[in-house]
Amino acid sequence: MEKDLSGKIALVTGSGKRSGIGYAVARKLAAEGASVIIADLGPNRDTDLAVETGTEDEMAAIAAELRETFGVSTLAVNLDVTRPDSIAAMVDRVRLKFERIDILVNNAGASFGVPNAVHTYDEGAWMKTVDVNLHGVFRVTRAVLPMMMAGGGSIINTASRAGKVPPLFNGAYAVAKAGVIMLTKVMALELSGNGIRVNAICPGQIATDLEKWRFGLEAQFFGSSVEEREREMCKTIPLNRIGKPEEVGDLVAFLASSRSGYITGQAINITGGQLMEL
DSSP, rough: OOTTTTOOOOEETOSTTTTTTTHHHHHHHHTTTTTEEEOOOGGGOOOTTTSSSOHHHHHHHHHHHHHHHHHOOEEEEOOTTTTTHHHHHHHHOOOOOOHHOSEEEEEEOOSSSSSSGGGOOOOHHHHHHHHHIHHHHHHHHHHGGGTTTOOOOOEEEEGGGGGTOOOOOHHHHHHHHHHHHHHHHHHHHHGGGTTEEEEEEEESSSSSSSHHHHHHHHHHHHHOOOHHHHHHHTTSSTSOOOOHHHHHHHHHHHHSGGGGGGGGEEEEEEEETOOOOO
16 A cells, blocks of 8 residues: 555544544544544543544544554544643644644534524524534644644645535534635635645535434434435435445545645535535
8 A cells, every 4th residue: 555644644633433534534544654643522522412522542542553553653632622721732742742743634523402493593502513613623723733834734624515505404513614614715825835735525424423313313303214314315415325434534645645735725525426516
């Protein structure tokens, strides 16, 4: 396997559980030779989350697995993207071990207060959803950039198909992800002079715990089974299947590498053809 990222150092937020996109991204980056920092809530797990985040033990196990499997350096760090003090502590630990970051993957995300229409949405849940998904990207990027400015690098933000096509009863998440897409473009323009490329990925339906939870909610709403909801969803996807987290990892690794050296400011769909744009 070509190791296009050998010698690079990557920070992946929201990567502390094996069933998520973040883990698939971290594994792919490690497979291509990058040292990887696994960052997730750890002991500060949010009980309001519908889908659990990685525990401190799971994060440490993932870091050990990637280190042993791919022969790269790893680090597991606790991170709450809504708390500046947590972000600062994470940066201190990363700087102590690696001194710099070449690849930042802002993948941490969550949805609170769903399903609800805008006029019934709890304000606190709305604000919390936007804070994690949009403001978290801003906070982490701002804190990490001093470790990227000298050598350049690549930032990849996880947006969503929902940031381009509004879903029902999940407005805060959609609005936040639309904001991530514009933030990506702003950052790409402002950081280009520092040799930092910034792109967003917009996944559609990907086989994760979050997707299973969504199908469960829909099954309750429509009075059907989870399997039936998945089959109905696949009918809207030209490739007629749910995507794999590993396929998202492949896209992120490409955007992190020199193979995408002339790509910046883009919001790239990975939806099996479910979303096609001019």
